[in-house]
Amino acid sequence: MTSPATPQWHPRTHAVHHQIQALCAELATLPTDERLTALAHLEHAVQTVVLQAVREAAVNARTEGWPLRRISLHLNRSHEQIRLLTLPEVP
Numbered sequence: 001m002t003s004p005a006t007p008q009w010h011p012r013t014h015a016v017h018h019q020i021q022a023l024c025a026e027l028a029t030l031p032t033d034e035r036l037t038a039l040a041h042l043e044h045a046v047q048t049v050v051l052q053a054v055r056e057a058a059v060n061a062r063t064e065g066w067p068l069r070r071i072s073l074h075l076n077r078s079h080e081q082i083r084l085l086t087l088p089e090v091p
Contacts, residue, residue: 027042054075054085055085055086058071058082058085058086059086062086068086
């Protein structure tokens, strides 16, 4: 249940978490080879999407003048990881 102090995104992240848990429970009934393949695809998809969103948010924060340590606090990563994350992408 949300309260006035609960960010609007909070219930949505919980909903996605529960959907992924339900999917993993369904995948547990598959033959082992199919289950492993499906989980590898799921892991890759989630990591790719979230990493891109984190990178964009960190770059945006740097553009707004946030120091590395402030960004690292919010992302629960070291300031060195944030520095590397926000380097310009090489084509």
